[in-house]
Amino acid sequence: MVHRRRSLGQENRCQSCRHRSLCLPLALELEEVEQFDTIIRRRLTLRRGEWLYRQGSPFTSVYAVRSGSLKQVANEGGSDELLTHYYLPSELVGLDGIDEVIYPSSVIALEATTVCEIPFDRLEFLSERLPVLRAHLYRIMSKEMRKDLRVIRMLAHKTADQRLATFFIGLSERFRQLGYSPYRFRLSMTRAEIGNYLGMAVETVSRVMGRFQQQDLVAVHGREIHILDMHTLVELGGESGRR
Incomplete structure (x- = not known):
């Protein structure tokens, strides 16, 4: 898995991102956004078909989609891959790895895509210091749960x-x-x-x-x-x- 690292110039900072209001820094003050920006390890660019991470690999980070789109696929017992999610800009990828400390599925770029990697240990530490960030993270998790429920209902009925x-x-x-x-x-x-x-x-x-x-x-x-x-x-x- 080869990723290209982009320069962390001003154009790549959270303050200049057009999706800032939808992503994790929502409602943070300027100084708090700068703190959030410091925990982002790097911006990754992926080509279509390139893996962000593979099923079963150790959980280390969550990723915010900056541009492009991704699909999430799971493989159970050697059966065909099941496409379970697709992600668009501003959406957070990898939250389902928190519990088991591994990624339970693989994530692959559907097109040329850029993501911001956010090491989870740093995000967890900063969330303890910034209640607004912690609350927004909880809302994102809740939204993902509702989305899963809608998909289950759709497939069933x-x-x-x-x-x-x-x-x-x-x-x-x-x-x-x-x-x-x-x-x-x-x-x-x-x-x-x-x-x-x-x-x-x-x-x-x-x-x-x-x-x-x-x-x-x-x-x-x-x-x-x-x-x-x-x-x-x-x-x-x-x-x-x-x-």
């Missing part, structure tokens, strides 16, 4: 059409929070990866996407998605209570 609608709605919300268009975005995952995440065959993903286009719910051009009818898509996914 929703049809293929509902799953893909829910997937698009979730992406739309996350891009909106990042300050991007919630109606036009690019998929970094392939259709096979989307199917893996949603528990669907790739042929089913393509068929449902085609049906959505015929119904004028979305327009699809390669990996570019344009949501045309958000209201109907939300109703189809059974997500009206979330918006």
